[in-house]
Amino acid sequence: LKGNMIDIAIGVVLGTAFNKVVDVLVKDILLPPLLLLTDGMHWEAKRLVLREAVQVNGVTTMDEIALGYGRLLEVMADFFIISVTVFVIVKIMNRLRQKAENVADTSVATPKDIQLLSEISAQLKLQNDLLTEQAALKHQQQ
16 A cells, blocks of 8 residues: 555656646647747637627726637647657557566566566476376376
């Protein structure tokens, strides 16, 4: 239980740091080329005005009511980039783990526990084959 709690805490800390990385990636790397394609349109400023602000003698009597859908588009782009990035990282980690757990693959060092389990499995198979042979011999002798 304690190990799982520590794993969760590490995941939260890394997730928070990863959020900053993705934020910079989206705002400083991916959005500027998109702004070139859209003639400098900022997504954050996009909104649908439901009611204009009412001003009387320079004093606002009623505030503007607007739906800010541009921010939603920006957050959805962030989410998509985070999802793709996490997917790629998990795929790479799974490939590396499978490669490390493959005892026959000598290009990557196999963890000791996997190596020991593989040796135990081979010994058990050998022992099972010997016992099967002995049982067959006894059966033939009878």
